[in-house]
Amino acid sequence: MIDFSRNHFDLLGLRPGFRIDTEALERAYRDLQRSVHPDNFARASDAQKRLALQASARANEAYRTLRDPVARAEYVLALRGIDAASETDTRLPVDFLTRQLERREAAEEAKEAHDARTLAALIAEVRGEAAGACDEVARLLEAGDPAASVQVREWRFLVKLADDFDAMRVAQLS
Amino acid sequence: MTLFQISEPDRSPLPHAKRRAVGIDLGTTNSLVATVRDGVAIVLPDDAGRPLVPSVVRYGEHTVEVGYDALAQAADDPHDTIASAKRLMGRGLADVASGQRGAYRFVDGEGVIRMATRSGAKTPIEVSAEILKTLRARAEASLGGAIDGAIVTVPAYFDDAQRQATKDAATLAGVPVLRLLNEPTAAAIAYGLDNAAEGTYAVFDLGGGTFDISILRLTRGVFEVLATNGDSALGGDDFDHAIADWARGESALPALSATDARRLLAKAREAKELLTQHDAAPLVTAFANGTRLELTLSREAFARITQPLVARTLVPVSRALRDAKLAASDIDGVVLVGGATRMPQIRSAVADCFGQEALTDLDPDEVVALGAAIQANKLVGNREGDDWLLLDVIPLSLGIETMGGLVEKIVPRNSTIPVVRAQDFTTFRDGQTAMALHVLQGEREKVTDCRSLARFELRGIPPMTAGAARIRVSFAVDADGLLSVSAREQTTGAEASIAVKPSYGLTDAEIARMLQDSYAHAVDDGAARALAETRVDAQRMVAATESALAADASLLDPRERSAIDHALEDVRRHVDGDDREALSAAMSALNTATEDFAARRMDRGVSRALAGKHVDTLDSR
Numbered sequence: 001m002i003d004f005s006r007n008h009f010d011l012l013g014l015r016p017g018f019r020i021d022t023e024a025l026e027r028a029y030r031d032l033q034r035s036v037h038p039d040n041f042a043r044a045s046d047a048q049k050r051l052a053l054q055a056s057a058r059a060n061e062a063y064r065t066l067r068d069p070v071a072r073a074e075y076v077l078a079l080r081g082i083d084a085a086s087e088t089d090t091r092l093p094v095d096f097l098t099r100q101l102e103r104r105e106a107a108e109e110a111k112e113a114h115d116a117r118t119l120a121a122l123i124a125e126v127r128g129e130a131a132g133a134c135d136e137v138a139r140l141l142e143a144g145d146p147a148a149s150v151q152v153r154e155w156r157f158l159v160k161l162a163d164d165f166d167a168m169r170v171a172q173l174s
Numbered sequence: 175m176t177l178f179q180i181s182e183p184d185r186s187p188l189p190h191a192k193r194r195a196v197g198i199d200l201g202t203t204n205s206l207v208a209t210v211r212d213g214v215a216i217v218l219p220d221d222a223g224r225p226l227v228p229s230v231v232r233y234g235e236h237t238v239e240v241g242y243d244a245l246a247q248a249a250d251d252p253h254d255t256i257a258s259a260k261r262l263m264g265r266g267l268a269d270v271a272s273g274q275r276g277a278y279r280f281v282d283g284e285g286v287i288r289m290a291t292r293s294g295a296k297t298p299i300e301v302s303a304e305i306l307k308t309l310r311a312r313a314e315a316s317l318g319g320a321i322d323g324a325i326v327t328v329p330a331y332f333d334d335a336q337r338q339a340t341k342d343a344a345t346l347a348g349v350p351v352l353r354l355l356n357e358p359t360a361a362a363i364a365y366g367l368d369n370a371a372e373g374t375y376a377v378f379d380l381g382g383g384t385f386d387i388s389i390l391r392l393t394r395g396v397f398e399v400l401a402t403n404g405d406s407a408l409g410g411d412d413f414d415h416a417i418a419d420w421a422r423g424e425s426a427l428p429a430l431s432a433t434d435a436r437r438l439l440a441k442a443r444e445a446k447e448l449l450t451q452h453d454a455a456p457l458v459t460a461f462a463n464g465t466r467l468e469l470t471l472s473r474e475a476f477a478r479i480t481q482p483l484v485a486r487t488l489v490p491v492s493r494a495l496r497d498a499k500l501a502a503s504d505i506d507g508v509v510l511v512g513g514a515t516r517m518p519q520i521r522s523a524v525a526d527c528f529g530q531e532a533l534t535d536l537d538p539d540e541v542v543a544l545g546a547a548i549q550a551n552k553l554v555g556n557r558e559g560d561d562w563l564l565l566d567v568i569p570l571s572l573g574i575e576t577m578g579g580l581v582e583k584i585v586p587r588n589s590t591i592p593v594v595r596a597q598d599f600t601t602f603r604d605g606q607t608a609m610a611l612h613v614l615q616g617e618r619e620k621v622t623d624c625r626s627l628a629r630f631e632l633r634g635i636p637p638m639t640a641g642a643a644r645i646r647v648s649f650a651v652d653a654d655g656l657l658s659v660s661a662r663e664q665t666t667g668a669e670a671s672i673a674v675k676p677s678y679g680l681t682d683a684e685i686a687r688m689l690q691d692s693y694a695h696a697v698d699d700g701a702a703r704a705l706a707e708t709r710v711d712a713q714r715m716v717a718a719t720e721s722a723l724a725a726d727a728s729l730l731d732p733r734e735r736s737a738i739d740h741a742l743e744d745v746r747r748h749v750d751g752d753d754r755e756a757l758s759a760a761m762s763a764l765n766t767a768t769e770d771f772a773a774r775r776m777d778r779g780v781s782r783a784l785a786g787k788h789v790d791t792l793d794s795r
Contacts, residue, residue, distance in 0.1 A: 030396050034563050038592060038653040042323070042352045042553035053652055057594040064590070170492055 007079060008062035018076050018141045020066065029063040070159055073137050073152045084152045092153055100161055111168045119172070123165045130158040193322040195554040196313045197360065197546025198349070200302060200326055200340065202260040202409055203382030203513065205229050206540060207309040208547035209317060210556070215364065215544040218316045225540065227312075229382075230257045231304045233291035240308040249440060252432040253279055254291045258411055259301035261383040262287050263343075264335030286339075299343045306347035311706070318710040323352040325550040327542050329384040330356035331404030331490075331569045333615050334627050334657050341654070352553045354654040357381070358388035359399060359566055360545030361511040364536055366392050366562075373506035374400075376494075378524055378532065379542075380487060381512040383409035387491050389498040389505070395562040401497035401588045402569050403490035410446075410514030413480050417442035417471065420479045421457055424469055434461040441467070449473050450516045477519040484523045491527060497588050508532040513539045565590050568655055572627075574647055575612035577602060579621045584649050587617065591655055596648040598664070605637040609645060611670075613659050632661040634668035705754045712749045712761055716742065719768060722775060729774045741767040 009016040012028040034040075036055040041048050065071045077084045103122060110118040133155035140148035197215075199206045204226040208217045217225040224242070232244035232255040239247070248255045256278065262270065267280055267287055281288040281295045288295040306326075313321055326349065328340050337354055344351045358377035365371065372392055379386040386404040390397055418438050421427070430438060441459050448455035449471065457469040477484075495502060508524060510532045515521065524532050536544065549564070551557055567590055573583040576599070585595045601609065609632045616624030635643050644664040651657050662669045719742055727735065741764040748757040 026393075030393070030563070033396075033565060034561060037563055037565075039353070039549075039553060039564065043555060053592045053650070054594065056653075057592040057650070060590045060593055061595075166496065170496055 008065050008075060011059070011062050012066065014066070016076070016079060018069075018073055018138050020072070022067070025063070025066055029059060032059045069134060070152065070156045073141060073148070073155070076141055077149060077152065082146075082149050084149045092150070092157065096154055096157075100157065103161065104164075107165050107168060111172060114172060116169065116172060119165060119169050123162055123169065126158055126162040126165065130155060130162060133158055192556055193554040194313070194317040194319060195352075195547070195550040195556060196309075196317075196321055196324045197355075197543050197548070197550045198306065198309055198324055198326045199357070199360075199543035199546060200260065200305060200309075200328075200343075201229055201381055201542075202258050202384060202411065203229055204539065205305050205309060206543040207313045208540070208543040209313065210547050210551040215547045215551075217540050217543055218312055220312060227305060227308055228257075229260065229302075229305050230255060231259070231301045232256075233293045233296065235292055238293075238304055240304050249433050249436040252436045256289060256291070256296065256298075256301045258383050259298040259305075261407065261411075262298035263302065264333065264337075264339040265298075299339050300346065302340070302343035303346035306344055306349050310347055310349050315706040315710060318714065321350060323550055323554040324349050325352055325355050325360075325546040325553070327355050327357045327360050327546050328655075329379070329381070329404065329406055330358050330386040330388050330399075330402040330566075331384065331406045332655075333406070333570055333625055334572075334655070335615075335625065336406065337655050341656070352550060354656075355546055355549060355564075356386070356388065356399070356402070356566055356655075357542045358386050358402065358509075358511060359390070359397060359564055360543075360549065361509055361536075361541045362388070362390050362392070362397055362545065363548050363562075363564070364541045364545035365509050365533065366397060371507070374500065374504055375507045375509060376491075376505045376528065377509045377511060378487075378491070378515065379404075379511035380514040380520060381409050382514065383407070383411050385409060385487055385490065387487075387494045389494050389500065396565065397562065398565045399567045399588075399590075400500070401494045402567055403494035403497070404569065405486060405490055408483065408486055410512070410517075412483055413446055413514065413517065414439055414442045416480050416483060417445055417457070417476070420471070420475075421467060421469055425467055427461075427465060427467065428463065431462060434463060437461065438467070445471050446476070446517070449476050450518065473518065480517075480519060484519055487520070488523065488527060502528050505530075509541075510534050511538050511541055566653070566655070567591060568593070568651055570615045570625075571617055572613070572615050572649055572651070572657060573624070574599070575614060575621050580619055581614050581616070581621055581624050584647065585651060589651075591651050592653050594648065594650045596646050599645045599647055600641050601635065601638065601643045601645075602640055604640050606640065606643070607635045607637055608633045609635060609661070611647065611659070611661055613657070627657065628659070630659070630661075630670060632663065632668065632670040634666065635663050636666050705752065705757075708754050708757055708761075709749055712745055712757055715761060715764060716745055716749070719764065722768075722771070726771075726775050730771060734771065738764075738767045738771065 007016070012025060012032065014020055014025060014028065033056060036052055036059060038049060038052040038056055041052040044052070065075050074084045103126065107119060107122050109115075110122065133151060137148055137151050137155055140151055195209065197208045199208075206217050206226060208215055210216075219225045220227070227241040228245040230241065230244040230248060232239040232247050232251060234254070244255055245257075248257060265287055266285065267282070270280075270287070279290040281290055286297050286299070288297050310321060324344070326340060326344050328337055332340070341351060341354060358379045361377050361379065362375060365375075372394070374389065374391050377386070377388045377390065379388070384404065384406050385408040386402065388402040389400045391400055392398075421438060421442065437459055441457055445455040445457050452473075454470050454472045457467060457471055460466050505528050508528050508530060510521070510524065515524075515532075515538050521532065552562075567588045568585065569587060571583045571587045572585040573581040574597075576582045582597070584597050585593055589595075599609075610629065611632060612621070612629050613627045614621060614624040615627050618624055632645060635645070645661055646664055647659065647661045649657060649659055660669065719738070723738070730738070741760070744760040745757070745764050748760045751757065
């Protein structure tokens with residue numbers, strides 16, 4: 001019912017690559033779940049139920065990875081044998097890290113001072129930079145440039161930073 | 175019964191018998207059971223036509239009362255009448271704030287909460303099982319036989335322990351659970367399928383004791399939960415308490431006995447309900463201690479004293495929107511669920527938050543049970559053609575304790591279920607051969623701030639230098655949102671696994687014992703059940719005979735007709751009595767009296783069906 005050895009793109013009938021048709025992804029995911037979801041096997045044997053759980057979880061994993069652009073970029077690299085998501089390899093340029101550290105301090109100060117406007121401006125700034133990193137990753141991945149690996153890590157860092165700032169903003173509201 | 179049922183010409187009879195499927199909303203304050211009849215979801219009422227069963231259980235010396243009867247005794251018998259047991263599901267004594275303990279006499283001890291009653295210590299699981307038994311009996315009487323499959327709903331924000339407790343309660347009650355379903359998702363089915371809606375919806379579900387917010391996207395028959403959040407200790411009950419606290423303050427009441435406290439709470443609830451329609455509500459009662467309460471609560475004052483509670487619902491809303499990466503303005507519609515959403519201050523807070531009036535076409539008390547019934551009907555296979563699909567999420571992150579009392583998250587909150595996720599861990603000391611695994615649920619970093627779900631050990635790790643072993647810990651969450659965990663040392667294949675049995679739940683052995691105990695009472699239960707089933711058969715027989723007489727009375731001579739009428743009257747006379755033997759006898763007499771009539775009707779039906787058909791049409795069959 002589902003071949004567990006296939007990669008995420010293959011499983012969902014998509015051409016492997018960073019640029020994907022997100023509508024096609026969603027359609028393929030929904031169609032796959034329609035055939036494998038455990039709710040279709042509510043009265044089936046225990047063995048079939050277990051298989052449905054595995055298959056449905058596999059479909060969820062593929063969709064989760066390909067839907068999120070950062071995870072998708074890392075996955076494309078992983079298919080090429082490059083582990084960009086590894087925790088042990090977190091090398092980033094020092095000037096990049098210094099800049100983000102300064103931003104984090106600014107965000108903490110804004111949070112302490114209940115300065116919602118500065119916090120919002122910081123979030124917008126980091127998100128803008130993340131969007132730029134996304135375009136750069138797309139270009140590098142298409143060109144097969146090994147610099148894609150570092151760029152993906154910077155991108156992930158920026159997305160995480162913006163999320164953290166947004167969490168501070170929400171915490172401030174409540 | 176020998177009255178053959180004959181379908182109309184050109185209309186084939188049902189291809190297979192319909193399976194009996196129900197949706198059960200096991201609520202904090204009220205519970206319901208619903209089913210799909212003739213393609214329409216309906217709530218099954220009691221004999222008096224009341225759709226709700228108050229979630230109240232009263233333990234007598236040898237009896238158990240459930241619902242309105244128990245509720246009526248709640249004030250006079252506060253220690254042995256358990257209400258809002260749902261708030262205690264999957265919880266330990268330390269979790270229950272002292273202010274919320276009510277009149278119950280909790281039994282000290284580790285693990286699952288127990289309350290002392292006249293008939294022994296009871297866990298919230300057993301109390302819930304009594305409510306489920308009542309709902310099961312109601313469904314079986316109405317559907318005419320044993321249930322083939324049920325869906326029991328749970329708050330979306332229920333953690334693993336609370337879900338497991340609910341499933342255990344269903345097992346104790348003999349309810350065959352097809353699946354647990356999140357309440358907001360059930361509500362979305364009831365709305366979505368009715369309105370064939372597409373778009374992004376927020377379901378705001380404020381029940382008696384729990385609050386859920388779910389953000390769903392509906393696309394071509396797929397209900398995809400994007401994010402869920404909530405507070406499993408916030409509900410309509412808290413508004414009653416706020417009114418009661420206000421009354422104590424206003425009239426400087428002396429300390430109240432358990433009975434008087436329950437009476438005050440009941441009055442507070444009446445006032446709350448009145449304020450939905452009226453600008454002011456009286457709060458008048460006389461207490462057993464001689465004091466009188468005479469107050470008027472205005473709608474404005476009610477809104478003011480409950481403002482902190484209303485504000486508490488908006489925090490999870492903003493969190494859910496954030497997790498769904500949406501703004502309030504992206505929401506196409508807001509659905510209100512739960513009786514507590516009738517309060518005007520809730521409605522206006524929701525309207526302000528989302529910039530639109532909420533949808534309230536369906537009864538907020540019934541919508542969850544209706545949606546669950548629709549899904550149950552599908553899962554038992556009564557609606558083969560339909561293929562809508564539910565993709566739900568887990569509400570809280572799942573993880574493992576690591577060094578320093580920190581939690582490493584393995585499955586993040588709002589992951590679509592089912593989900594299987596693995597992560598590798600390693601040893602801390604040289605030569606370490608065993609590993610203690612502590613499974614936790616929650617969003618905080620520290621173990622002490624998360625809920626402990628289970629502990630287990632992996633043994634047989636070959637001695638290696640610290641950090642060399644590779645232990646893969648796998649989490650699997652099924653479509654019910656229930657977790658199982660396994661751990662495996664990668665080089666030797668040493669394995670340990672556990673179906674997570676929560677620290678505050680019942681062990682399998684305890685469930686087995688409770689089931690055993692309930693068989694001791696099974697003689698009574700069995701007799702009552704047999705009577706109920708016979709009654710249903712009798713009613714069906716009376717209806718069938720009446721319609722046969724209406725259609726084909728011309729086939730009978732006056733003597734035959736009078737014999738049938740006589741036998742029919744006899745069945746009607748016994749159907750409401752308690753004598754099953756007499757009812758059965760009357761039914762067989764009616765059977766005998768209608769035997770010839772049935773045969774003649776059969777002949778007439780066959781000749782009618784054949785009339786006008788060509789021979790070749792018949793041959794091809």
